[in-house]
Amino acid sequence: MILQALVRYYEDLAKQGKIARHGWAKAKINYALCINERGELEQVIPLLEQKDGAKKTQPQQFDLPASASRHGKVLKPNFLWDNATYLLGINGKKPLSETTEYFKESGRFHAELLSGIESPTAKAILAFYRNWDPCLAENDPVLSGEYSKIIQGATLLFRVNGLFAHDDPLLQQAWQKYYNANSEDGIIRQCLVSGEQEPIAKTHPDIHGIGEKSSSTLVGFNAPAFCSYGQEQSYNAPVGKYAAFAYTSALNYLLAAREGDHRVAQKIGDTTVVCWAEGAEPQYQTFTLAALMGTQEKTISEDDVRSAVKRLAEGLPVEELHLKPNQPFYILGLSPNAARLSVRFFYQGSFGDLMKNINAHHERMEIVRPSFDKYETIPLWAMLKETVNPKSRDKTASPVLAGATARSIFTGGLYPAALLEQTMLRIRAERNINRGKAAIIKAYYLRNPNEDCPKEVLTVALNEASTNPAYTLGRLFSVYEAIQESANPGINTTIKDKYFNSASSTPASIFPVLDNLCQKHLRKLSTGSRIWYEKQIMELTNVLGEEYPARMTLPQQGSFNLGYYHQTQKRYEKKEEK
Numbered sequence: 001m002i003l004q005a006l007v008r009y010y011e012d013l014a015k016q017g018k019i020a021r022h023g024w025a026k027a028k029i030n031y032a033l034c035i036n037e038r039g040e041l042e043q044v045i046p047l048l049e050q051k052d053g054a055k056k057t058q059p060q061q062f063d064l065p066a067s068a069s070r071h072g073k074v075l076k077p078n079f080l081w082d083n084a085t086y087l088l089g090i091n092g093k094k095p096l097s098e099t100t101e102y103f104k105e106s107g108r109f110h111a112e113l114l115s116g117i118e119s120p121t122a123k124a125i126l127a128f129y130r131n132w133d134p135c136l137a138e139n140d141p142v143l144s145g146e147y148s149k150i151i152q153g154a155t156l157l158f159r160v161n162g163l164f165a166h167d168d169p170l171l172q173q174a175w176q177k178y179y180n181a182n183s184e185d186g187i188i189r190q191c192l193v194s195g196e197q198e199p200i201a202k203t204h205p206d207i208h209g210i211g212e213k214s215s216s217t218l219v220g221f222n223a224p225a226f227c228s229y230g231q232e233q234s235y236n237a238p239v240g241k242y243a244a245f246a247y248t249s250a251l252n253y254l255l256a257a258r259e260g261d262h263r264v265a266q267k268i269g270d271t272t273v274v275c276w277a278e279g280a281e282p283q284y285q286t287f288t289l290a291a292l293m294g295t296q297e298k299t300i301s302e303d304d305v306r307s308a309v310k311r312l313a314e315g316l317p318v319e320e321l322h323l324k325p326n327q328p329f330y331i332l333g334l335s336p337n338a339a340r341l342s343v344r345f346f347y348q349g350s351f352g353d354l355m356k357n358i359n360a361h362h363e364r365m366e367i368v369r370p371s372f373d374k375y376e377t378i379p380l381w382a383m384l385k386e387t388v389n390p391k392s393r394d395k396t397a398s399p400v401l402a403g404a405t406a407r408s409i410f411t412g413g414l415y416p417a418a419l420l421e422q423t424m425l426r427i428r429a430e431r432n433i434n435r436g437k438a439a440i441i442k443a444y445y446l447r448n449p450n451e452d453c454p455k456e457v458l459t460v461a462l463n464e465a466s467t468n469p470a471y472t473l474g475r476l477f478s479v480y481e482a483i484q485e486s487a488n489p490g491i492n493t494t495i496k497d498k499y500f501n502s503a504s505s506t507p508a509s510i511f512p513v514l515d516n517l518c519q520k521h522l523r524k525l526s527t528g529s530r531i532w533y534e535k536q537i538m539e540l541t542n543v544l545g546e547e548y549p550a551r552m553t554l555p556q557q558g559s560f561n562l563g564y565y566h567q568t569q570k571r572y573e574k575k576e577e578k
Contacts (some may be wrong), residue, residue, distance in 0.1 A: 039127025325352025474563025
């Protein structure tokens with residue numbers, strides 16, 4: 001399904017002219033060789049462009065006939081474009097006797113494809129190869145101004161009577177016919193993507209932009225242990241040559257695409273995430289990344305994104321953003337793994353269903369936030385960051401955890417147990433619970449219910465009516481901490497630093513100690529403050545009764561943490577009100 005979806009995306013892009021056709025590829029060109037209808041070189045024009053924000057000019061990029069695969073000393077010229085060695089027979093590092101052979105081979109190749117074509121462009125190019133003498137190139141007045149740059153490996157193309165040769169329809173047909181005829185060799189089998197009997201690709205093109213390696217493959221077999229029934233390489237997973245070209249072209253397009261100043265492909269841990277909609281409408285992928293990773297667009301605010309997500313989740317279109325809930329949509333997560341890529345997750349469904357799952361996740365993650373927290377909605381990358389040791393060199397989340405969490409959000413499934421375990425581990429190590437960690441606990445137990453962490457504690461803000469013992473103990477611990485801070489302003493080490501972990505796991509042995517400390521701290525306060533705090537303690541202890549739980553399970557510790565967080569945020573709210 002992944003390859004089929006990518007092939008369809010490639011075909012949508014090709015219809016819009018955004019990606020090279022089969023047998024064609026994008027190439028950067030330095031100069032245009034301008035020739036007349038008699039094949040005479042009249043001018044050499046630099047082909048440079050300056051992109052927005054760039055200080056230097058860059059060679060222009062064109063859709064040209066695919067380049068030849070050059071290995072060893074076999075001469076393989078390109079069609080209608082190449083370096084100066086093939087098109088002019090000159091090279092600053094090779095002797096003229098050798099470069100002349102390159103030029104002759106290029107002329108023979110063009111004669112094979114262009115002979116008999118009734119096109120002025122074809123006749124002009126054939127005349128150029130007959131008339132041009134590489135021995136006279138150094139003294140040619142047309143080349144004199146750019147000769148030193150051209151012989152250093154510059155790429156060139158033909159321009160005849162003001163038109164680029166590769167734009168001539170008859171020459172395009174000639175190339176396509178030649179490419180199809182010479183790419184159909186190989187074993188004929190049923191393609192797993194198209195279902196048709198066609199030539200099978202022995203190896204698939206490389207994927208660029210994932211991991212530290214310059215290129216990797218999505219489908220590949222590079223050892224006998226991976227092969228079966230005597231098949232070699234990719235014949236073990238027969239994919240037609242066209243499908244192999246199409247899916248790799250589409251994937252490379254997604255990985256290289258940019259929207260403004262940021263890449264469309266985003267990273268979650270070591271996983272690179274790409275997404276696309278059928279019809280190749282870019283607004284869908286831009287909006288999805290904004291909804292998941294936080295908006296980077298200046299034209300749309302976070303509130304607007306949340307509002308649009310809710311409307312799409314209800315099955316309503318967002319006309320101003322040109323988004324429809326019934327649009328087929330795909331998300332693919334890939335991670336580097338030796339010579340091949342690992343598929344971490346793949347989602348396919350309607351855009352509205354995806355937004356429904358994302359909106360449900362956002363609602364589960366909603367919790368009272370401190371005034372200094374700039375995110376209205378916690379992005380996925382910030383959520384995963386809560387599972388990582390902030391002092392470690394590698395700040396990325398576990399690849400397996402990142403993939404499983406993302407997949408649970410896309411599909412609306414259960415959150416992975418590792419998400420909760422890693423979050424609780426960080427709470428114990430840091431002896432602190434912030435908004436992100438509290439939101440993860442709340443979201444986890446809302447989606448993965450447990451009777452020891454009931455819904456009455458899984459609220460956005462403080463639930464003063466809750467009678468859950470673990471939740472109440474967390475609230476009581478926060479009150480004890482507030483009393484200590486009031487009695488000892490500016491204290492460096494609080495009870496949270498010494499007793500937080502043990503209080504949440506074995507309250508029966510720790511809370512009597514905290515009770516005694518609290519009485520000492522209360523004596524230092526003014527009468528009004530002491531009465532106010534004693535009233536809070538009495539209300540909470542009446543809920544708890546006379547005995548504390550001896551031990552608390554992991555879900556009960558989650559309730560404790562939420563009680564502590566809610567009570568602490570309530571305390572800060574009161575300070576802000578004052």
